[in-house]
Amino acid sequence: MWTSRPDGGPDRLLTLADGVFAIAITLLVLDLYVPRGLDADQYDQALRRLLPDLGAYALSVTVLGSFCHDHRRIFRDVREVDGQVITLSIAGLGVAALVPFPTRLLAEYGDQPVSVAVYSGAVAAMGAGQLALAAVLARRPWLRHGTPSEAGTTLYLVDSATMVVVFVATVPLALVMGSYAMWLWLVLVPVRGLLGRRLQKQA
Secondary structure, three states: OOOOOOOOOOOHHHHHHHHHHHHHHHHHHHOOOOOOOOOOOHHHHHHHHHHHHHHHHHHHHHHHHHHHHHHHHHHOOOOOOHHHHHHHHHHHHHHHHHHHHHHHHHHHHHOOOOHHHHHHHHHHHHHHHHHHHHHHOOOOOOHHOOOOOOOHOHHHHHHHHHHHHHHHHHHHHHHHHHHHHHHHHHHHHHHHHHHHHHHHHHH
């Protein structure tokens, strides 16, 4: 039977996470460019063609920034990690590193249902990984030296689960509704805003 055995502090894991999120966000920028040698009309057309890329970039920076913030939040009171925590963290970071690929699909083929479904699936997988990580750490007070876990509260877990549910629901909806399914993501703005304020009051 698997047992939790502390395997040092979380510092190296947090450093790795910061690096992965920073590289993933940097990779998003590499696809933003305007060719040289264009005349005025071609320049205007190139800028218009760049708008979907900028939209996808802004969306993914927001998503990755949110997950980076939440990852730090999850580890705020953690003093030690074990093998399962390390495995869950690396699996989640692996998905985060993959985000530039579905972002490119969304920028270039946003009108294709599969592109929206792939992007939604990637974000849902990343969210599920962080939700599992928060739940595991909430159940292991010995890794926090007995301190209460903010990320283990019901409100925080509901907040994380909301994002997962919305993006999971978008996968089949995208295959039926196409790019219109992306409007479902806007539900997260008021819901997460409300839950975030309640979390601040609880703290």
